[in-house]
Amino acid sequence: MAFTRRNFVRAGFFSIPAISILKSCTEKSPPRAAKPVVVSTWDSGLAVNKVAWEIMTKGGKAIDAVEKGANSIEDTINCCVGLGGNPDRDGIVTLDACIMDEKANVGSVAFLSRIKNPTSVARKIMETTPHVMLVGDGAYKFAVENGFVAESGELSESARKEYDKWLEKSEYKPVINIEARQSGKDTNPPSRLSDGSFNHDTMGIVALDSHGDLSGSCTTSGMGFKMHGRVGDSPIIGGGLYVDNEVGGATSSGQGEEVIRICGTHLVVELMRQGNSPENACRLAVERLVKINPEKAKTFQVGFLALSKMGEYGAYSIQPGFSYSVTDASGSGKVFQAASHFKS
Numbered sequence: 001m002a003f004t005r006r007n008f009v010r011a012g013f014f015s016i017p018a019i020s021i022l023k024s025c026t027e028k029s030p031p032r033a034a035k036p037v038v039v040s041t042w043d044s045g046l047a048v049n050k051v052a053w054e055i056m057t058k059g060g061k062a063i064d065a066v067e068k069g070a071n072s073i074e075d076t077i078n079c080c081v082g083l084g085g086n087p088d089r090d091g092i093v094t095l096d097a098c099i100m101d102e103k104a105n106v107g108s109v110a111f112l113s114r115i116k117n118p119t120s121v122a123r124k125i126m127e128t129t130p131h132v133m134l135v136g137d138g139a140y141k142f143a144v145e146n147g148f149v150a151e152s153g154e155l156s157e158s159a160r161k162e163y164d165k166w167l168e169k170s171e172y173k174p175v176i177n178i179e180a181r182q183s184g185k186d187t188n189p190p191s192r193l194s195d196g197s198f199n200h201d202t203m204g205i206v207a208l209d210s211h212g213d214l215s216g217s218c219t220t221s222g223m224g225f226k227m228h229g230r231v232g233d234s235p236i237i238g239g240g241l242y243v244d245n246e247v248g249g250a251t252s253s254g255q256g257e258e259v260i261r262i263c264g265t266h267l268v269v270e271l272m273r274q275g276n277s278p279e280n281a282c283r284l285a286v287e288r289l290v291k292i293n294p295e296k297a298k299t300f301q302v303g304f305l306a307l308s309k310m311g312e313y314g315a316y317s318i319q320p321g322f323s324y325s326v327t328d329a330s331g332s333g334k335v336f337q338a339a340s341h342f343k344s
């Protein structure tokens, strides 16, 4: 086809995608990591990344890396992931998690109690059932039938303390940046948990392996002192996690109800597909949330983190204080503070 002006227009060079590509060319180049690379939410993600990166640096697959990385934090005691996390208002810890691979295979588990590694249950659902998501008693039964050990359901010492404190007023008020506060990194931190552990909200992980494939996982015990039966964004594909092997992956942390409202991580990946850098895509998703209700947006935290197929990464949050961890081919991990809509 001759390259005439008419053909140029017909070929769509002035269509909306072309405009967004031009727009992205004016952005300063986003930070880029060499594969294998793994990104995860919060500073607690550094230890998680180490587990994931060690799998990938031996030629392992991103899907194994994001599962084992998630397991490593599910096995620790902290406020917001795994069975050691804060319970719901009935005093029961319930877990949400999901996983997604490079072929858009997905598995998810929600409102699961007494099982240590919800991310592995999600993977088992993905690989062995015709379904995507199991919840509550059905998820528990599936897990036990598949060899997962049923734990006692007793609260960890730190969760028991937090719960007893919460019972004094029984108010449901999600804490902004609970992880940074409890790790002592907030400017006005309440006390750490009794074991002095570094805590976090949701653990979201996206990895790009040396074969060039992307996968992700997302795991949480959800908002502490939530209503019994509440499910957040973390097990929702397109909410807490989305991966498209042609474009990139994204994960989220913070107030799940708000992330679900805009199909947050699916939105971030689609914005990257249109030519936005990971940080800009995260920023545009945050701005969309703020625009829905600017007053309400002052009261909650949401952070998005994204990794592109080319190894570019970036994050953005509503409130300051959202950190994320990046570990790439050099093997050394770094923690970054995300830029935020509100500055203080």
Ligand code: GLY
Binding pocket: 201, 202, 220, 221, 222, 223, 231, 232, 233, 234, 252, 253, 254, 255, 256, 257
């Ligand atoms: N982002 C975790 C939750 O809302 O449950």
